[in-house]
Amino acid sequence: MVASGLLTGCTSDAGGTDGGRGAHAQAPVAVGGAECTTVKAPGDSRGRQLRGMWIATVSDLDWPGSPADSVERKKADYRRLLDGARQVGLNAVFVQVRPAADAFYDSPYEPWSQWIAGKQGRDPGFDVLDFFVKEAHARNLEFHAWFNPYRVSLRADRGKLHPDNPARRNPSWVREYDGKLWYDPGLPQVQELATKVVLDVVNKYDIDAVHFDDYFYPYPSGGDFPDKATHAKYGRGKSKAAWRRANVDALVRGLHKKVHEAKPHVRFGISPFGVWRNRTSDPGGSATKALQSYDDVYADTRKWVKEGWVDYITPQLYWNIGNSAADYRTLVEWWARQVRGTGVELTIGQASYRVGEAGFGASELSKHLTLNARHPEVRGDVYFSATDLVGNRGGATARLRKDHYKAAAIPPPAGGGKAPAPAGAVKATATGKGVQVGWRPSPSQRATSYAVYRVEGKGRACAPVDPRRLLTTVRGTGIVDPTARPGRTYTYYVTALDRLHHESAPARGATVTVGDG
The missing domain is CATH 3.20.20.80 (Glycosidases)
Structure with missing residues (x-):
């Protein structure tokens, strides 16, 4: 698995094919069918972090680099820290x-x-x-x-x-x-x-x-x-x-x-x-x-x-x-x-x-x-x-990623919230940039973000999600997974979360095989 920062979020339907001619461009689209009704929402949050x-x-310790910097430079420096956090x-x-x-x-x-x-x-x-x-x-x-x-x-x-x-x-x-x-x-x-x-x-x-x-x-x-x-x-x-x-x-x-x-x-x-x-x-x-x-x-x-x-x-x-x-x-x-x-x-x-x-x-x-x-x-x-962590001081951050942060993580659920209704219509499309995964948003107003899980091979259409297989979380209705490898088959599952991290049951998974080019 990969750290969540390696994935690109998007807000499109994510069901179309890549207009480019990358190695995976001719691979098929997989679309989830009727939504699952038998799989319960995750009830064990011990894997949450x-x-x-x-x-x-x-004293400008982490941001901004200098008060004299331009507004655009300050904004760019802050964005780099956040991108580093995701990485x-x-x-x-x-x-x-x-x-x-x-x-x-x-x-x-x-x-x-x-x-x-x-x-x-x-x-x-x-x-x-x-x-x-x-x-x-x-x-x-x-x-x-x-x-x-x-x-x-x-x-x-x-x-x-x-x-x-x-x-x-x-x-x-x-x-x-x-x-x-x-x-x-x-x-x-x-x-x-x-x-x-x-x-x-x-x-x-x-x-x-x-x-x-x-x-x-x-x-x-x-x-x-x-x-x-x-x-x-x-x-x-x-x-x-x-x-x-x-x-x-x-x-x-x-x-x-x-x-x-x-x-x-x-x-x-x-x-x-x-x-x-x-x-x-x-x-x-x-x-x-x-x-x-x-x-x-x-x-x-x-x-x-x-x-x-x-x-x-x-x-x-x-x-x-x-x-x-x-x-x-x-x-x-x-x-x-x-x-x-x-x-x-x-x-x-x-x-x-x-x-x-x-x-x-x-x-x-x-x-x-x-x-x-x-x-x-x-x-x-x-x-x-932030500067020390994102800057990989002494190689310690790389060690953390290797030993503990290979998979993404959802924060523990906080009191007072309630899981939103599930997302739906998950689609997975192999493209020249990896696999594009999209879904229909949850009909619940409580839904703030979505968690995307990936398993190797053809998984069951309706299956509980495993926090060790969490690929990323995103605010939006799609991601691009650039780490998918040619010749491999993957199944993607999507859950919806409220802002206090209460998680819905997964939508029906979508399986896709990435072409060899």
């Missing part, structure tokens, strides 16, 4: 749209980001987020809009902020720490702003999820965060640490509720630092000796899972197997236990950027995925960052 990558925009076999992107109290879209609350047009507040000339989402969906990649709720600036100079930036108009909301500017999470006004910013995007754009990373209170760096006055005013007798955790909890709990109220299909997920607490601090913690999100950035990540305040959790497990302070094996086991029975989806944050460091060779990420397979609670992986 979310496969994603983070596209960081802060690897991914099905989701996590794109940073609010890196630092700014916006990669026309926000009524915050200025345009300096990292899109070179200066905060400068209009880049196009709706960046709309472009982001539409290009991702055109490749059937989930789009997770990544926000940083509290970071204001990587520099302490408030004069560099745009005059209309809320952080400049409300200097009492801002604290300087470690040479940077941060909103004070203990202020109700700050929580209100973060909530309004997120809901504005949820309501205006067709995103699939809201995503936070690991930045809540800043990581400790030589001194305490300067929020003594805020604690005195709002602490209500709590210790500073407990009060800080309560502030973050309130934002997480409130956003989860409000995002689902605004659009029930939009999910809310967080990618925290990989260690909640060490066992030496708490018997429920992990057997690690590392920084603790609970104590150091006041993020009670385990509580969010247990309370169901997140739809998915993606801990950043950026250590190698056998690491003396934080062993990857230990942490995967710990996180698997935390999500068990909760309904919260667990995916693992992987460090593509570390490939080549001591103890992190080209095979390390592949070993991580092999280990993950022992824990059915692990439903996929997300890689930081």
Whole structure:
């Protein structure tokens, strides 16, 4: 089988023959007959995986290459990242749209980001987020809009902020720490702003999820965060640490509720630092000796899972197997236990950027995925960052494709959806470019995308689909399979999916023999 990125999507009926004179041009067309009524929709989602990558925009880490680039160059660079994601076999992107109290879209609350047009507040000339989402969906990649709720600036100079930036108009909301500017999470006004910013995007754009990373209170760096006055005013007798955790909890709990109220299909997920607490601090913690999100950035990540305040959790497990302070094996086991029975989806944050460091060779990420397979609670992986993954840093990406991503994957189904009605009238045509497969769209309005499966030889007309034979997914009613070989016979099956990845029964398969030329 092949990675999904090797296939070309199309929206035509795909039932005609190739007008060219390629090697396969004279091969026959196979058309599915009456639709299947006896085959049930796939009921086992254990083969499902979310496969994603983070596209960081802060400091132009992954995109754009330079704010000075032309609009067309910026668009082309983003498309190349998405095409690279498909080539690897991914099905989701996590794109940073609010890196630092700014916006990669026309926000009524915050200025345009300096990292899109070179200066905060400068209009880049196009709706960046709309472009982001539409290009991702055109490749059937989930789009997770990544926000940083509290970071204001990587520099302490408030004069560099745009005059209309809320952080400049409300200097009492801002604290300087470690040479940077941060909103004070203990202020109700700050929580209100973060909530309004997120809901504005949820309501205006067709995103699939809201995503936070690991930045809540800043990581400790030589001194305490300067929020003594805020604690005195709002602490209500709590210790500073407990009060800080309560502030973050309130934002997480409130956003989860409000995002689902605004659009029930939009999910809310967080990618925290990989260690909640060490066992030496708490018997429920992990057997690690590392920084603790609970104590150091006041993020009670385990509580969010247990309370169901997140739809998915993606801990950043950026250590190698056998690491003396934080062993990857230990942490995967710990996180698997935390999500068990909760309904919260667990995916693992992987460090593509570390490939080549001591103890992190080209095979390390592949070993991580092999280990993950022992824990059915692990439903996929997300890689930081896009440039390292798509660029095949140290050969690690090629190893992932060879060992784990030969077949495409559908993300795990999320709660609240329902399988659409099946597609129909599947046709397979051998052409000079491979095999063109087309189908009649599902009559259900819930149908968002389609999954195409391929089996060698003449398969049964009506048969259950096997996730190991998934060729690709697409938004549209046809694909071209360029990997079909001359002289071979293939049978193609098509299922319909809603946007939460609930899958219909397959339509009647279509069998075709590719000519020898």
